[in-house]
Amino acid sequence: MEVISLFIPCTVDLFLPHVGEATVSLLRRTGVRPIYHKEQTCCGQPAINAGYREQAKKAAKHFIRVFGEDEKVVSPSGSCVGMVKHHYPELLAEEPEWRRRAEELSLRIYELSQYLVDIRKIENVGASFEGKVAYHESCHILRSLGVSEQPKRLIKAVKGAELVSLNAADSCCGFGGEFAIHYPDISESMVRDKVEDYLSSGADLLLVSEPGCLFNIGGFLNRNHPGKKVMHLASFLAKNQGR
Amino acid sequence: MKQSARDEILSKLKSAPREAVASRPDRPVLKELSLTRDELIEMFSKNLVQETGVVHRVKDREQALEKLSQIAQEERLKKVMIATDDVVAPLNLVDWGKKNNVEVMTPQDFGNRDSYIDAVFEEADAGITGADFAVAESGTLGLVHRRDRARLVSLSPILHIAVVPVERIVAIYEQAIEKVFREKENLASQFCFVTGPSMTGDIRGVQFKGMHGPRKVVAILVG
Amino acid sequence: MEIKTEQFSEVAKKALESAQSYAFLKLRANFVHKRRETALSTFPDAAAAQTYGAAIRREAIARLPELLEEFEKNALANGARVFWARNAKEANEYIVQLAKERGIEYVTKGKSMVTEELGLNEALEKNGVKAWETDLGEFIIQLLHLPPFHIVGPAINISVEKVRDLFIEKINLKEPTLDPAQLGYAARLFLRDKFHRVRMGITGVNIAVAETGTLINVENEGNIRFSKSSPRTQVSVMSLEKVVPNLEDALHLVRLLCRNCTGQKLSVYVSMDNTPKKDDEMDGPEELIVVIVDNGRSKIYQDKIAREAMRCIRCGACLSSCPVYREIGGYAYGWAYSGPMGQVLNPLLLGLERTQDLYRATTLCGACKGVCPAGIDHPGLFLQYRAKDVLGEKTFRARKRPGMERSFFRLWTWAVTRPWLWNWGVRTVRPFINKEVHEGVLRKVQGPFEGWFRSRDLPAMAEKTFHDRWRETQESQGRTQEAGGAK
Numbered sequence: 001m002e003v004i005s006l007f008i009p010c011t012v013d014l015f016l017p018h019v020g021e022a023t024v025s026l027l028r029r030t031g032v033r034p035i036y037h038k039e040q041t042c043c044g045q046p047a048i049n050a051g052y053r054e055q056a057k058k059a060a061k062h063f064i065r066v067f068g069e070d071e072k073v074v075s076p077s078g079s080c081v082g083m084v085k086h087h088y089p090e091l092l093a094e095e096p097e098w099r100r101r102a103e104e105l106s107l108r109i110y111e112l113s114q115y116l117v118d119i120r121k122i123e124n125v126g127a128s129f130e131g132k133v134a135y136h137e138s139c140h141i142l143r144s145l146g147v148s149e150q151p152k153r154l155i156k157a158v159k160g161a162e163l164v165s166l167n168a169a170d171s172c173c174g175f176g177g178e179f180a181i182h183y184p185d186i187s188e189s190m191v192r193d194k195v196e197d198y199l200s201s202g203a204d205l206l207l208v209s210e211p212g213c214l215f216n217i218g219g220f221l222n223r224n225h226p227g228k229k230v231m232h233l234a235s236f237l238a239k240n241q242g243r
Numbered sequence: 244m245k246q247s248a249r250d251e252i253l254s255k256l257k258s259a260p261r262e263a264v265a266s267r268p269d270r271p272v273l274k275e276l277s278l279t280r281d282e283l284i285e286m287f288s289k290n291l292v293q294e295t296g297v298v299h300r301v302k303d304r305e306q307a308l309e310k311l312s313q314i315a316q317e318e319r320l321k322k323v324m325i326a327t328d329d330v331v332a333p334l335n336l337v338d339w340g341k342k343n344n345v346e347v348m349t350p351q352d353f354g355n356r357d358s359y360i361d362a363v364f365e366e367a368d369a370g371i372t373g374a375d376f377a378v379a380e381s382g383t384l385g386l387v388h389r390r391d392r393a394r395l396v397s398l399s400p401i402l403h404i405a406v407v408p409v410e411r412i413v414a415i416y417e418q419a420i421e422k423v424f425r426e427k428e429n430l431a432s433q434f435c436f437v438t439g440p441s442m443t444g445d446i447r448g449v450q451f452k453g454m455h456g457p458r459k460v461v462a463i464l465v466g
Numbered sequence: 467m468e469i470k471t472e473q474f475s476e477v478a479k480k481a482l483e484s485a486q487s488y489a490f491l492k493l494r495a496n497f498v499h500k501r502r503e504t505a506l507s508t509f510p511d512a513a514a515a516q517t518y519g520a521a522i523r524r525e526a527i528a529r530l531p532e533l534l535e536e537f538e539k540n541a542l543a544n545g546a547r548v549f550w551a552r553n554a555k556e557a558n559e560y561i562v563q564l565a566k567e568r569g570i571e572y573v574t575k576g577k578s579m580v581t582e583e584l585g586l587n588e589a590l591e592k593n594g595v596k597a598w599e600t601d602l603g604e605f606i607i608q609l610l611h612l613p614p615f616h617i618v619g620p621a622i623n624i625s626v627e628k629v630r631d632l633f634i635e636k637i638n639l640k641e642p643t644l645d646p647a648q649l650g651y652a653a654r655l656f657l658r659d660k661f662h663r664v665r666m667g668i669t670g671v672n673i674a675v676a677e678t679g680t681l682i683n684v685e686n687e688g689n690i691r692f693s694k695s696s697p698r699t700q701v702s703v704m705s706l707e708k709v710v711p712n713l714e715d716a717l718h719l720v721r722l723l724c725r726n727c728t729g730q731k732l733s734v735y736v737s738m739d740n741t742p743k744k745d746d747e748m749d750g751p752e753e754l755i756v757v758i759v760d761n762g763r764s765k766i767y768q769d770k771i772a773r774e775a776m777r778c779i780r781c782g783a784c785l786s787s788c789p790v791y792r793e794i795g796g797y798a799y800g801w802a803y804s805g806p807m808g809q810v811l812n813p814l815l816l817g818l819e820r821t822q823d824l825y826r827a828t829t830l831c832g833a834c835k836g837v838c839p840a841g842i843d844h845p846g847l848f849l850q851y852r853a854k855d856v857l858g859e860k861t862f863r864a865r866k867r868p869g870m871e872r873s874f875f876r877l878w879t880w881a882v883t884r885p886w887l888w889n890w891g892v893r894t895v896r897p898f899i900n901k902e903v904h905e906g907v908l909r910k911v912q913g914p915f916e917g918w919f920r921s922r923d924l925p926a927m928a929e930k931t932f933h934d935r936w937r938e939t940q941e942s943q944g945r946t947q948e949a950g951g952a953k
Contacts, residue, residue, distance in 0.1 A: 008932050008933075012932060013931050013932045013933055014892060014927050014928060014931055015924070015925050015926075015927055015928060016925065016928075017928045017930065017931055017932035017934075017935055020932035020935075020936075021932070021935065036936050038885065038933065038936070038937065039885045040885075041881065041882045041883075041885055041888040042878075042882050042888075044882065046878070047875060047878065047879070048849060049830070049849065049852070050852060050856070050867075050871070050875065051849065051851075051852030051853040051854070051855055051856040051867070052853075052856050052875045052879075053853050053856070055875050055876075055878065055879040055882075058879050058882065058883050059879070059882045059883070061883075062882060062883045139829065139830070139831035139832055139833075140832075143831070143832040143833070143835070143836055144832065168496075170833075171789050172789040172829050172831035172833070174789070174829060175829060176828065176829025176830060176831070177829075178826075179826075179827065179828065179829045179830075180917075180918055181914060181915055181917060181918055182826065182827075182917070183475070183478075183823075183826075183827045183917075184917025184918055184920060184921075185478070185479055185482055185917075186478060186482065186790055186793050186794060186827065187829075187917075187918075188920070188921045188922070189482050189488075189793045190789055190790075190793060190829075191921075191922070192921075193492075193793075215924060215925070216922065218923075218925075219918070219922030219923045219924050220921060220922045222907060222922075222923040223909075223921060223922055223923045224921065247550070248550040248551060248552045248556060248760075249538075249550040251552065252550055252552065252706070252758075252760045252764050253531050253534065253535065255764035255765070255767070255768075256530055256531035256534070256706075256764050256767055257531045259764075259767045259768045259770075259773075260768070260770050261528075262528050262770060263528075264525050264528045264529060265521070265524060265525070265528075267518065267521040267522070267525065268514070268517055268518060268521060270518060270714075270718070271509065271510065271511055271514045271515050271518055272510070273510070274510050290731070294734075350748035350749070351748070353748075356748055356749065359748050359749070360662065360696065360749065361662075363749075364658065364661075364662045365662075380731065381731040381732040383732055388747070388750065389744065389747060390744065390746040390747050390748070393747065393748045393749050393750075394691070394694075394695035394749045394750055395692075395695050395696065395749050398688055398691050398692065398695060399692075416717050416720075417714060417717060420713050420714075420717060424678055424680075424713060427678065430544060430678070430740040430741055431740065431741075432739070432740060432741045432742060432743045432744055432747060432750050433694070433695075433737060433738065433739050433740070433750060434737075434738045434740075435691065435735060435736065435737045435738070436732060436735070436736040436737075437734065437735060438731075438732050438733070438734050438735075439734055440734070441686065441687050441688040441734055441735070442686050442687070442734060443602045443603075443650060443686055443687050444619070444622075444728075445601070445602040445603035445606070445619055445620075445621055445622065446602070446606075446621070446622075446624075446626060446629055446646035446649060446650065447490075447622065447624075447625070447626055447646065448494055448497070448498075448619065448622055449646040449647075451646060451647035451650055453647075453650075453651070453654070454602060454650055454653075454654060454686070454687035454688060454689075455600070455654055455657065455658070455661070455687045455688035455689045455692055456687065456688025456691065456692075456734070456735070457688075
C-alpha cells in the first residue's frame, strides 16, 4: 500500500482541522496509507514573507529533517508546497548539503489534487453532488505549481456536479497573508470583487484549494452573504461521498 | 583630477559583481518567412487595411498616375509636397500636377529649411513619397530618410500617399533592417517603420486616427 | 517630480472610494489584458517569444558596461554627442545649458519616464524654457498638474468632460464636444504650431543599440518623430539600462513591447536614429545629443539580485495584470513609475525607507511576473526588499523593522524548531484569540487585526487542532488494537 506523509500547514492545523481530516479520509479512499509526523510545525512562509530569511532558514531545516525520509509528502495547501519547492533551495543556496536536501525534497512534495490526479491517476473519488460548482484558482497553486487542470478534473468527475466558470477565476482574492491585515481596504475590495464574481456565476458552491483563500472568501461570505458557501476541495470531495 | 561622470559611472558598473552571460534559447522563428510573394502582398494589404490604411494595386507607372489623379480628386488636393526619391522621381509628378490642377512642391524648391518647413506644415494637403520596403508582417512601410526623402513629407500633411514597387515587399522587419544597416560607414540619418495613420487612445482609451501625424495613409502598390 | 510614495495608503483609499475610478479601472484593465493576449497569439509560440525577450534583457544587464561603451563608441562615430549624467542635477543642468546656449524659448517633448524621474520640465521652466509635453496623455496631465495614472496612458482615467473643460480653458477649444477625436484634433492644432517652430526637441529612448549606435523610439501619435525632424537640435535622454546588443535583439524587443503594451503588432511609428542630418537633408537635427543618465542605477547594479529590476522595457503589461493596481490606479504609487514595475524600481531609486508600502502592498500573486516579457520576478524582488529591511541594509536605505515584530519572529523561530514549544504556544494563545468567539466564529480579535474584522469573520482557533485529533485517533486505535479489535 502506498504510504504518504501528510504535511498539514499551520493554518489548517489550527483553524481548519476538518480540512486536514478530509484530506486523510480522501487519501484513504484512494488506497493510500497516510502517516503524520507530529514534529511538523510550520513551513516558514510567514517568516520569508516578512523578510526574516535567517529565521525562515531554521524553519526550513526543521521541515527537511521532519520530512527527510519520506517517499512522498502531500499537503492541502498549494502555497506551502510552493514555499518548499521554490523557496527552500534558494533560501539554503549557500549551504550546499542543505540545498541538495531541499532540491531533493522538492521532487517528492505535492499539493493534494496534483498528487491524486498526476501520481495516483485518480479523478473519480466516488463523490456525488447535485448542483453547480465554481472553482477559484488560488495564485500559488496556479502560478507557483502550475496546477489548474487537476482540481477541475476532480470536480468534473463528481457525479451530478456541473463545473461553471467564474469571469475571473485566476484573479487574486486579496488574502496574501499579512497583506489582508496591513492593507485591509484594498484586500476587502479584492475579496468583494471575487465574491461578486461567485454570486453572479450561478454556482451553488465555490471551491478553493488554499486555506488562505478559504479564510478570506469564507470570512467575507460569512459576514455579508451567510447563505452562500465556500469549501476546501478536500472537504467537498470527502463530505459528499457515495450518495 | 576629478573623474568624469562617464568614467565614474563605467567604473562603478565594471567593478560590480559580474555574472556569467547565460546562453540564450534558440531565437523563435517567425512564420511569415515561408510565404510566397503573392501571399506577402496579400498579407501586407490586409494588415495595412486593418489599420484603416487604403491599399491600391496597379500595374505600372501610367496606372499609378491615374490612381493619383483619382485620389487628388477625391481628397480635393490643391497643393502637395513630394519626395524626390527613386520611386517618385520617375513619375514626373510636376508634370502630372500641371495636368491635374495640383501644385506640386519639393523640399528642394525652397531656398532654405525654414521656408520648406513652413510649406510642409501649412500648405501641403498631402505628402507623396516612395518607400524602401513594405513589410508584410504588420502592413508596415520602411522609409529611409535622406536628401531625396525628407522626414516631414510623410509626417506633417494630413494625408500620406506612398508609392511602393511590389518588389520591395518583404516578409519581416529583419529583411528591411539588414539592407538599411549593411554599410556601417554610410548609415542614413534616420530610418522609420510606418504602420498606417497616426493615432491615440489617450482619452479614456477611445482610439482615433490622426493625432499629430497623418490621419490617412494610402499605399499604391505598383507592379 | 514630487515624491509622494509615503502617501500610498491615503491615496489608495481615495481611489477605492471613487466609484467612477473603480468601475473604469476594472473595465480598462480587463480590456487591455485581453487585447494583449490576442496580440501575443500572433507569435507562433508566444511563450518562447517572451522567454527570448527575457534572455535578451538578462544578457543586456549582465554586459551593461561593455554595451554602453560600444554604444557610445558607435554613436560618436556616427556624429552624435554623448553626455553622461551621474544624477538628475547634472542631467538637468546640462540640458538647460544646451537650451540657454541656443537661445531656446521652448522645447517639445516626447513621452519620457526618465525625464519625469529627473524633474526635467521643472528645471527647464525654472530657467525660462517652456517644456511642452506633446503626447496627448502627457499634455493633458501637464495642463492639469497631475501625476501620471499609468505609465502608458497617463491621463486615461480623466473623464471626457474634464478634458473638454480643460481644452476650453487652456487651448481655445471652440466647440464644446465630448468626442475624443474632436478633442484630439483641437490638441493637434494647438501643438502643431509648437512643432512647426520648435528649435529643440527632447525625447526619451526606448532602445539604444550598442552595435550600431542607433536610438529607437516607439510611438503612435507622431509627436516624437516631429520632435526629431522639425528642430535643429535633438536631445534624447536614456537611463543607462536601455541598451541592447544588436538590431536583431532590438527588433525582437520592439515586437514584444508593442504587443505587451498596447496589443499592437507594431506601433504606428518606430523611428531609428543613427546620425545627425546629412548636409543636404532639408529637415532633421543638425545636432543629435544623447544624454545617458545614471541617477542611482550604477548603485543598484552592485546588487546582483536587485539589478534584475533594470531589465524592464516599460511595456506596462504588469499594470494591467495587477489585481491591486486594478483597485487603486496609478496615483497611489507616488512617483513616475507605477504598478508592479514601479514597485520594483521606485524602492531602488528612492530608497526603501520611504517606499515601504510599495513592496508590501502586494499579495505576491505573481500575475505580473507571469506577463513580463523581460523576465522580471517581481514577487521575488519584493521579498528581497523586505529582507533588506530586516537586515537594515544601508546601501538601500532600509528601515529597520519594529521591535515587536522582531521579538515575535524570535519567539516564532524558537517554537517552529521545537514542536513541544509550538504546541504549548498554541494552547496558550488559543484562549486569547478565541475570547470573543460566537458559534465557532470570530468577529473580533484584539490587536492589530482590526482591519480584517471590519468586513470579514474568521473561524475560531480549533479546540482540538489537527495534531490533537490525529493523536487521539492513534491512541484510540492503539487501545482498540490492544483490546484485540481488528482494524
